[in-house]
Amino acid sequence: VVHEVEERLAKFEFPLGYHAQLLGEAAERRAAQSRLVYASVVAAVVIFMLLQASLRSWRLAALVFLSLPAAMVGGVIAAYLGDGIISLGGLVGFLTVLGIAARNGVLLIHHFLHLEREEGEPFGPELVLRGARERLSPILMTTLATGLALVPLVVTGNIPGQEIEHTMAIIILGGLITSTLLNLFVVPAIYLRLGSLQARSPARATGLGLEPSPL
Template sequence: ENLRDKLALPEGYFFTIEGEFQAQQEATRRITTFSVAILFVIAFLLYGYFRTPFFAIQVLCDIPLAMVGGLVFTYFKLNNISIATLVGFIAVAGVAARNSIMLISHYLHLMQHEGENFTKKMVIRGTKERLVPVLMTALAAGIGLIPLVLAADQPGKEILHPVAVVIVGGLITSTLLGLGVTPTVFYTFGRKAADTAIQNEAPASH
């Protein structure tokens, strides 16, 4: 694009960028458009599930926090964002949302069905009881992707390597932030929303 701006072409000539670059731009635009549309759908579904906007917003806000690791790994290992890295970010977003939903639902379950009050003790208990599933998800996926992370120079791994780098980095922060930020935000700001969700009989996983 810089070259196109500098070239002074004769009348009747024009400069176009095609091939892989053009395809990547079009794919990036499509992924971005679909991602925004899907976020609205996810927000609607989360509101329908928790029956309070606070928890829907909390889950959505946890997603960009979880992507920090993916961005850091991309900066140091890849130096550029491609279609493959965008696919990795989508996967990380799904894991982060799942972890947040699982934790919040379990807190509500403890209050609804096990007689727990909205206390720090309840949040700590709920987090501990969901610690193993969250860690197992991260470890299983992370260990499985390590060979691809280390295969940067191997032929045939040009697409899978960036995906693996982003997912592994994202899994680290989504797990750490999920187990730290989600319980903290829930306990600090979620009392009223938890009462509303329980009154509206929102589903709660055990």
């Protein structure tokens, strides 16, 4: 509606010194969306730096960070199947999905590293499969708890007073599905691939907290 009004105003000729300007809720929403986009860019940079500080590896931080956009695919599909409009609530929903996916990804990789460093599990498919199985329940419980809390907002529909929450809930639910699949299948596979490309020399093993095996 706002876009149509702007198009009609652009065709209207005002007297010299006069112009039309849209104010009210539409202008406030547009300004809020612009601020949220800038804040999202800053948040993305901060998330990447926190990932690097947590994992102590630029490579693993890049692995988790670059996999995060795939977690939002479900949110995009859910928004398209809904009203097809990504509002302010939708942007908040995407940020929420990013946070959940980043948290699960970091905990999953930390568990892989724990199995290798602390329990002496040799790097390979067995380590990745064991780590994914042991993190299966926590990831599913996080997804189910968050999803069940949002179901009432989806079921009640886009009623007055819930315009922002309804769109946000739909996008989060869709994003939870893809982020869960991402953390359970994609992240372990990529971690296994990246790990297999690293030269695991005795010096590197010692740096990881592992003792080199005697000859």
